[in-house]
Amino acid sequence: MSNVNEVQVQEVNALSLIESTNLQSIQGSIQKIKQFQTLVQSQFTQNHDFGVIPGTGKPTLLKPGAEKLIMLLGLTSEFEILDSTRDFDTGFFQYQVACRLKKNGEVMTEGFGSCNTRERKYIKQDPYTMDNTVLKMAKKRAMVDAALLVGSLSDVFTQDIEDMDLAGNQASAYQRTYTDRDGTISQAQAKRLYAIAKGDAELCKSVMSKYGYSHSDEIKKTDYEKICQEVEASVTQG
Structure with a gap:
């Protein structure tokens, strides 16, 4: 019974809050938020x-x-x-x-x-x-x-x-800072690969797996262009 009473009290408090609110003021605030979002x-x-x-x-x-x-x-x-x-x-x-x-x-x-x-x-x-x-x-x-x-x-x-990388996993620190000290592709290159695939992450993962990669942050620069070409060919044929 006490739980029921608590819920009723919460509902009354919520209704009181709404009734005491200046709806016209809220409408003005929402409009300002939208204008600020547009400006940003x-x-x-x-x-x-x-x-x-x-x-x-x-x-x-x-x-x-x-x-x-x-x-x-x-x-x-x-x-x-x-x-x-x-x-x-x-x-x-x-x-x-x-x-x-x-x-x-x-x-x-x-x-x-x-x-x-x-x-x-x-x-x-x-x-x-x-x-x-x-x-x-x-x-x-x-x-x-x-x-x-x-x-x-x-x-x-x-x-x-x-x-994040193409598969929704955390990218390497080197990708995040656009460096290639570990010989793998940068985050920018991973994005390009994804764009070539027209947003088809499954296609990217399928082609990457042929070269022994499960995540984009593992792709070596020496394999990158070959993977891009194969993905592009698949998109064209599809």
Whole structure:
């Protein structure tokens, strides 16, 4: 019986909240949000402020875009490490970070991000060189999360798609930073392959498997053009 009463009280409270709300004011706020979203979309630069992966529903907000958004709104960012592990015996490092966005000293919103050396993109690397890297990644994720919240942009941008490969798995750190020190293709090249396939991830995976690859971040540069040509031929024949 007590549970029923609690539900009834919640329903009454919710109804009271709606009845006491100025609907005209809400309509004006929604209109302003839409105008702000349109402004952001028109002023942000692709491949700098946001990135687009063919076949995905929404572009992903990148760190420069999050920083620009925070500046546009006249906010300052403040970070706090909520939890961390720095195990030099096992080589495991992890950080959980909060990013608080403030205006005139008042917290407007906060976002959260985490990262650790056991994520797939770091697992093959020397963990003792990744301590600062995973901290920075946790801070970046927290900042992007906070920026999306404060700008009401979650229906315009998504988060962390830049960390994904064609199969929806985490890309290597080298891909993310567009380097090729491990001899594999960059994230930009992986995107090109996906575009050649007209967004057909299954086709990409099928062709990659012929060369012994299960993920795009494994593709060697020496095999890249052959894979692209075979994918293109399949698209043309199909």
